[in-house]
Amino acid sequence: MKNKLAILGTGLVAMASPMFAQGNAASGTPDYRLPAAYIAMGIASGLCGLGQAKAVASSAEAMARNPGATAAIRFALILGLVLIESLALYTLVITFVAK
Amino acid sequence: MEHELWITAPFNRFLSAPANAFLNMVGVRAEDPTHPWANWLAIEIVVVLLTIVLFAFLRSRLSVDRPSKLQHCFELTYEFLRAQAEEVVGHGSRRYLAYFGTVFFFVLFMNLIGIIPTLESPTMFLEVPCGLAVATFIYYNATGLKANGAFGYIKQFLGPMLWLAPVMLPIEIVSHFARPLSLTIRLYANMFAGEQVTNTFLTLVPYFIPSLFMALHVFVSFLQAYIFALLAMIYVGTAVAHEH
Numbered sequence: 340m341k342n343k344l345a346i347l348g349t350g351l352v353a354m355a356s357p358m359f360a361q362g363n364a365a366s367g368t369p370d371y372r373l374p375a376a377y378i379a380m381g382i383a384s385g386l387c388g389l390g391q392a393k394a395v396a397s398s399a400e401a402m403a404r405n406p407g408a409t410a411a412i413r414f415a416l417i418l419g420l421v422l423i424e425s426l427a428l429y430t431l432v433i434t435f436v437a438k
Numbered sequence: 439m440e441h442e443l444w445i446t447a448p449f450n451r452f453l454s455a456p457a458n459a460f461l462n463m464v465g466v467r468a469e470d471p472t473h474p475w476a477n478w479l480a481i482e483i484v485v486v487l488l489t490i491v492l493f494a495f496l497r498s499r500l501s502v503d504r505p506s507k508l509q510h511c512f513e514l515t516y517e518f519l520r521a522q523a524e525e526v527v528g529h530g531s532r533r534y535l536a537y538f539g540t541v542f543f544f545v546l547f548m549n550l551i552g553i554i555p556t557l558e559s560p561t562m563f564l565e566v567p568c569g570l571a572v573a574t575f576i577y578y579n580a581t582g583l584k585a586n587g588a589f590g591y592i593k594q595f596l597g598p599m600l601w602l603a604p605v606m607l608p609i610e611i612v613s614h615f616a617r618p619l620s621l622t623i624r625l626y627a628n629m630f631a632g633e634q635v636t637n638t639f640l641t642l643v644p645y646f647i648p649s650l651f652m653a654l655h656v657f658v659s660f661l662q663a664y665i666f667a668l669l670a671m672i673y674v675g676t677a678v679a680h681e682h
Contacts, residue, residue, distance in 0.1 A: 421665045425620060428627035 376434040383430035387423055394419045442473055444556060446480040478560040485547050485560070522668065527675040530585070534674050537577055542667035545570065549629060549659030553652060559629050559659075567625035571618035574670045582677025591677070617673060621666060628662050 398416040402409050442450065449457075450473045457474040461467065468474040499506050505513070519539050523531040545561065552559030560566045582591045595614075597606030632655040639648045 417661070418665070418668065421624070421661065425624040425627075428631065429620075429623055431631060432623055432627050 372437050376437050379430055380434050383427045387427035390423045390426075391420055394423065443477050443480070443558070445484060446473075446475050446477050449475040449480045449483075476563075476565075477558060478563040478566055481551060481557060482548065482560045482566060485544070485551055489543060489547055519667065523671050526668070526671040527678065530678060531671075534581060534671075537674075538667045538671055541570065541574065541670055542663050545625065545666050546659060546663035549663060550656065552629070552633065552659075553656060559633070561625055561629045562633055564622070564626050567622045567629075568618075570625070570666070571621035574621060574666075574673065575618040578670065578673040578677045581674050585678035586680065594677075594679075617669075621669060625662055625666060628658055632658055 394416060398412050398419075401412050405412075454472065454474050458468060458471055461474060496508055496512055500509060516539070519542060520531075520535060523535050523538055527534060548560045548566065550559075551557050552562065579591075582594075585591075586594070595607055595610040596603040597610070632651070636648050636651040636655065639651055
């Protein structure tokens, strides 16, 4: 399985060379800003998704264990989700700034 | 400036002279002196006027024995904000509730006015959330200084023990300046991204799908307004906290 993943990863990276065919920022050097922005946004959204999943999972379990505390847990859940979301949004803003 | 909306046109037609005079007073020259009013500023002022009219209308209809539906609606919202402020700030929350409520309703109405087809949310432009965040920053520092005194407030920055102060002070200052930054970017990016996503889907599937994203935008508008007010409450709460 690990061997197949390594081959797949290498193939994907090798196929990605057309992304350098955009306009050049400085003469001669390829412009990495746009691909870097896309990769950064992907990483930020992925990790943010993981963080929010953990928050939702633990709050759902807590609400199932202790239904009387649902209001307090829901408050903590919403606050946590918005704060984690804002981390991914910082990356989105940098994406627009880096254009 | 970019395309002028129908709502900015009266501002630019009738009030361009005062706007240019004000800009000259602070030393800034408008990009296009025939259109000094930005879209977001005109819609912000319209939102303020609409809010004043709405609350004046509510005030005239207040009744103890036969409350109207509008009164019920605002009573629920007020109770929600008051309970939240009391939980976060503690027992002195009543005098700060005016600011929290104002920020909540202002951000909420500004976010929601973008749903109307030919208008756009002022919070979609970076200047507006930045102004709100700076106002909140000034407000919570001012309340902290007033409640704890200048020396007592600065002592909060020094950390739990005095010998930790050289380490704690830069950390506290940076984290305090990160607060308006995060408030700005959170509100701006949520509104801007919501609009961009709706526009993207409008170019892809112009029929039913964009309305789902507009519904999501409504939900996000409420949530972001609530979070802005809640964070303002948390900052004021930590600023006025008395060390017992």
